[in-house]
Amino acid sequence: MRIATWNVNSLTARLPRVVEWIGYAQPDVLCLQETKQADSAFPHGAFEQLGYESAHHGDGRWNGVAIVSRVGLDQVSTGLGSPHDGEGTRLISADCGGIRVFSVYVPNGRSLEDEHYAAKLAWLAALRRLLADSASPSDLVAVCGDFNVAPEDRDVWDIGHFDGMTHVSGPERAALAALEDWGLVDTFRRLYPQEGLFSWWDYRGGAFHQHRGMRIDLVLATWPLAEVARYALIDRAARRGEKPSDHAPVFVDFAMDGVGGASGRIGSGPGSVEARHSGTERRP
DNA sequence: ATGGTGGCCCGGCCA
Numbered sequence: 236m237r238i239a240t241w242n243v244n245s246l247t248a249r250l251p252r253v254v255e256w257i258g259y260a261q262p263d264v265l266c267l268q269e270t271k272q273a274d275s276a277f278p279h280g281a282f283e284q285l286g287y288e289s290a291h292h293g294d295g296r297w298n299g300v301a302i303v304s305r306v307g308l309d310q311v312s313t314g315l316g317s318p319h320d321g322e323g324t325r326l327i328s329a330d331c332g333g334i335r336v337f338s339v340y341v342p343n344g345r346s347l348e349d350e351h352y353a354a355k356l357a358w359l360a361a362l363r364r365l366l367a368d369s370a371s372p373s374d375l376v377a378v379c380g381d382f383n384v385a386p387e388d389r390d391v392w393d394i395g396h397f398d399g400m401t402h403v404s405g406p407e408r409a410a411l412a413a414l415e416d417w418g419l420v421d422t423f424r425r426l427y428p429q430e431g432l433f434s435w436w437d438y439r440g441g442a443f444h445q446h447r448g449m450r451i452d453l454v455l456a457t458w459p460l461a462e463v464a465r466y467a468l469i470d471r472a473a474r475r476g477e478k479p480s481d482h483a484p485v486f487v488d489f490a491m492d493g494v495g496g497a498s499g500r501i502g503s504g505p506g507s508v509e510a511r512h513s514g515t516e517r518r519p
Numbered sequence: 520a521t522g523g524t525g526g527c528c529c530g531g532c533c534a
Contacts, residue, residue, distance in 0.1 A: 244534080245526055269534090271527065296527060343534060383534095437534090438524035481525080481534080 236306065236332055236491050239265045240379035240452055241473075241484035242340070242435070246270035246299070249480055250278055256473050257285055262486055263306045264331045266338035266379040270299030277301065290329055298324040300340050300380070306332030317361035321354055326362070333491070334460065335370055339380035344401040352401060355383070359410035363417055370457075372418025375494065378455040381435075381482065384411045386421060389430040390450040402449060420461035422454050422487045427467065434469050435482045443474055454487045463493040 239262035243249040246267060257265065270277065270293050277291035288308040293299025302308060309330040314323050325340040339362065344355035362378075370376050384407045388394040397403045415421070423432075433448030442448065456464065467487040474483040 248526065269526095297533080345534090438526095440523055442524095478525090 236264070236334070236489045237262045237486050238334070238336065238377050238379060238454060238489065239484050239486035240268070240338070240381075240454055241265065242268040242381040242452060242480060242482035244269050244271075244480040244482065246272055246278070246301075247276070248478060250281060252473065252476075252478065252480070254281060254285065256470070256484060257282075257287070257303075260470065260484065260486060263304065264334075264336055264377075265303040265484075266336065267301040267303065268299075268325075268338060268340035268381045270301055271296060272299050290327060292327040293324045294322075298322055298340055300325060300327045300338045302327055302329050302331065302336055302338050304329070304331040304336075315358070315361045315365055317364065319354070319357040319361040321358060325358070326365075334375045334377055337376070337378040337380070339378060339382070341381060341383045343383050344407070346401060347399065347404060355401075356406055356410050359384075359407075360413070363410075363413050366414070366417055366419075372457050373459060374457060375460045376419070376457045377460060378414070378419060378453075380453070381451060382411060382453050383451055384408060385449045385451055386411055386424065386453070389428075390424075390433075392431075392433065392447040392449070396447075402451060414455060418457050419455040420458060422456050422461050422464040423450075423467040423469070423485060425461065426464060426487075432469060433483075434485050436474065438481050452482055452485050454485060456487075456489075459494055460489055463490045464488070465490050 273295040282289045287303045287305045289303045290311045291301040292313040311329045313327045328337040342355040344352040385391045434452035436443035436448040469485050
């Protein structure tokens with residue numbers, strides 16, 4: 236089961252690149268963020284032609300999230316169900332191939348003094364409550380998306396550059412860690428410990444080519460699922476070329492025939508997964 | 520260079 240997440244920065248502008256990417260990456264489930272579309276504008280037909288069902292939650296100009304799946308798409312739910320939902324078009328979830336999949340677009344926060352920063356922390360806390368209220372850590376759950384938080388110093392190109400800025404602050408990282416405390420694992424990071432592995436690069440100043448990026452797009456999974464993660468990739472090829480998003484897509488492969496099997500018992504916790512590959516791109 | 524790029528949609532916001 237290949238589960239992917241991609242902040243596309245307008246699906247209207249990015250549809251050709253997304254169709255191209257699905258064609259060669261062949262995700263089973265693709266979580267999208269920042270479609271910037273209303274539900275009525277979402278291109279369900281384009282995905283259907285590729286063999287995928289899709290569900291979208293957006294109101295037009297900002298945000299907008301979707302799940303695209305070729306392994307089933309049932310029990311679709313939208314929003315946080317919380318006063319902290321804000322604009323309300325930052326979360327959608329569905330059952331896909333036996334996994335509860337969430338596509339999330341965490342608020343940016345703007346700056347540490349901005350009211351949007353407090354709203355970001357409240358949003359992450361509400362996400363934790365939603366998970367705790369609607370699922371169990373022993374379920375198969377994947378929470379994928381643009382978290383707008385770099386979990387650790389190795390997830391940014393130069394931690395000194397980010398002093399006093401969002402995405403790396405203690406409270407943001409603590410809010411992310413609270414999700415992990417509930418029972419989620421950063422699956423990509425668990426497979427690949429190297430520094431210099433980023434998923435977002437500013438459009439400005441040639442940041443991509445100078446490797447000035449951050450890893451803020453994550454595939455979090457409950458332990459029963461994380462234990463069968465076998466391979467992951469940040470596809471930097473999708474950040475190159477014509478009209479790229481400023482984010483690269485990220486995918487993780489899960490060996491579903493190993494769920495609950497010999498490769499790991501449910502709830503076995505840290506230490507049960509070995510990194511088996513080193514195929515991700517890294518800085519030269 | 521008080522900038523830069525790109526998307527929304529057409530002056531300014533947002534990332």
